[in-house]
Amino acid sequence: MRWSTAENFYASCERVFDPSLERRPVVVLSGNDGCAIARSAEAKALGIEMGEPAFKLRRFENDGLVLLSSNFPLYGDMSARVMAVLATFAPGIEVYSIDEAFLDVAGVPAAYLVSWARCVRATVRQWTGIPISVGIGPTKTLAKLANRLAKKSQKANGAVDLTADPAWLEPALKRTPVGDVWGIGRQFAAKCGLAGIRSAWDLAQSPDGWIKKNLGAVGLRTVMELRGFAVYEADDFPGDRKSACVSRTFGDAVDDLASVKDAVAVFAERCAAKIRKEGLAAGAVQAFATTDRFRKDEPQATIGLTLPLAPPTNATPAIVSLALRSIERSWRPEFRWRKAGVLLLDLVRPEDIPADLFAPPASDRSEALMQAVDGIVARMGRGAIGFGHHDQNATWRSRSASRSPSWTTRWEDLPVAKA
DNA sequence: TCTGGGGTCCTAGGACCC
DNA sequence: TCTGGGGTCCTAGGACCC
Numbered sequence: 262m263r264w265s266t267a268e269n270f271y272a273s274c275e276r277v278f279d280p281s282l283e284r285r286p287v288v289v290l291s292g293n294d295g296c297a298i299a300r301s302a303e304a305k306a307l308g309i310e311m312g313e314p315a316f317k318l319r320r321f322e323n324d325g326l327v328l329l330s331s332n333f334p335l336y337g338d339m340s341a342r343v344m345a346v347l348a349t350f351a352p353g354i355e356v357y358s359i360d361e362a363f364l365d366v367a368g369v370p371a372a373y374l375v376s377w378a379r380c381v382r383a384t385v386r387q388w389t390g391i392p393i394s395v396g397i398g399p400t401k402t403l404a405k406l407a408n409r410l411a412k413k414s415q416k417a418n419g420a421v422d423l424t425a426d427p428a429w430l431e432p433a434l435k436r437t438p439v440g441d442v443w444g445i446g447r448q449f450a451a452k453c454g455l456a457g458i459r460s461a462w463d464l465a466q467s468p469d470g471w472i473k474k475n476l477g478a479v480g481l482r483t484v485m486e487l488r489g490f491a492v493y494e495a496d497d498f499p500g501d502r503k504s505a506c507v508s509r510t511f512g513d514a515v516d517d518l519a520s521v522k523d524a525v526a527v528f529a530e531r532c533a534a535k536i537r538k539e540g541l542a543a544g545a546v547q548a549f550a551t552t553d554r555f556r557k558d559e560p561q562a563t564i565g566l567t568l569p570l571a572p573p574t575n576a577t578p579a580i581v582s583l584a585l586r587s588i589e590r591s592w593r594p595e596f597r598w599r600k601a602g603v604l605l606l607d608l609v610r611p612e613d614i615p616a617d618l619f620a621p622p623a624s625d626r627s628e629a630l631m632q633a634v635d636g637i638v639a640r641m642g643r644g645a646i647g648f649g650h651h652d653q654n655a656t657w658r659s660r661s662a663s664r665s666p667s668w669t670t671r672w673e674d675l676p677v678a679k680a
Numbered sequence: 681t682c683t684g685g686g687g688t689c690c691t692a693g694g695a696c697c698c
Numbered sequence: 699t700c701t702g703g704g705g706t707c708c709t710a711g712g713a714c715c716c
Contacts, residue, residue: 290684291683291685292685293682293684295683296684298684312683313683314682315682315683316681316683317682331685358715443714443715444715446713446714446715448713476713477713479713480713502687503688504686506685506686507685507686508686509684509685554683567709
């Protein structure tokens with residue numbers, strides 16, 4: 262089993278097309294330019310934390326810190342390139358996230374695993390410009406742990422193989438703080454700390470009863486994996502997703518129903534397009550709006566209802582009107598709303614829905630309409646056509662002050678080589 | 681003044697049934 | 699005052715991941 266992880270992926274993507282960012286501290290900001298979601302090694306060295314609010318980063322102005330708005334079209338496209346290169350090196354690949362993949366290494370002789378991993382690493386670097394590191398282990402959790410060590414250690418040169426020598430396992434686990442184990446988050450790490458469990462090794466030695474009681478069934482699986490029993494198998498063909506969500510923090514809070522409905526309509530439209538692209542239909546819609554959770558001086562609330570959609574559909578008009586009804590029916594005028602979103606639930610493949618004897622005959626007109634709309638958006642870009650009029654400068658629109666061009670996904674942004 | 685977005689799974693508790 | 703036992707299903711919330 263092998264995990265391959267890009268290093269500081271978003272920051273690395275930005276650097277591929279702007280070499281002036283090399284060796285400089287670079288931070289990529291979340292949507293709305295809110296907080297740090299990716300940091301170059303130099304930014305980490307400055308002590309910048311993941312999730313640190315952007316306004317607190319001004320103190321690094323004199324350190325040459327570069328703040329960039331996030332550019333997900335670019336990262337998504339670069340990710341696809343990296344995955345395509347990785348796929349040529351293994352008979353099976355599970356794309357786990359935008360910057361991580363799990364590869365099947367059966368067939369590579371054990372003695373060659375590390376040198377082979379370094380070859381993959383060099384190839385990805387050369388063909389895409391993205392640096393990656395590789396961890397090899399007998400289970401997914403141990404491979405992830407190996408990957409972390411590969412990133413940390415200079416000597417490892419980007420690849421660590423925990424299967425090479427069984428004697429390495431104990432020191433590797435002892436060097437890993439329990440909170441850095443895959444599956445152990447903040448809450449679980451705190452419980453472990455109270456019980457005197459500090460390292461991955463301590464956790465692996467803990468009694469099953471304590472683990473089940475305090476960390477649940479999931480925690481127990483993590484521990485089994487640390488002990489070398491594979492619980493999570495490779496999944497080359499992940500199934501359809503079960504829900505989809507489009508949500509945004511507003512640029513500024515709003516207090517009127519019209520603004521929240523305008524935002525929700527836009528999110529519902531995007532979410533519907535998302536599930537259509539995957540050939541799915543929704544059985545329920547939930548729209549929601551929340552107040553600003555950081556404003557301790559203001560009253561907090563969340564509104565929204567889950568409304569069934571029968572039969573399931575992915576047509577924008579039906580989804581938008583249901584999302585609006587969800588907000589209207591739960592509306593409370595006394596709050597200032599800072600964030601809203603639309604969830605599509607109970608996703609199914611339309612061909613899997615049993616025929617309803619009493620349903621009115623389906624019209625193929627709305628399907629044809631959606632195909633036409635999606636086709637226009639694909640050719641002309643988002644915003645070329647849509648449902649209803651939406652003010653591009655509305656208060657609720659997100660901020661995004663310094664976004665890099667979409668170098669690889671928009672003709673207008675194509676980099677130009679100078680003679 | 682300013683704090684992301686999009687997922688999964690599990691669990692506890694309530695509603696309801698006999 | 700005393701007031702069963704055992705299921706199922708659903709949902710909200712909490713934990714985790716990136």
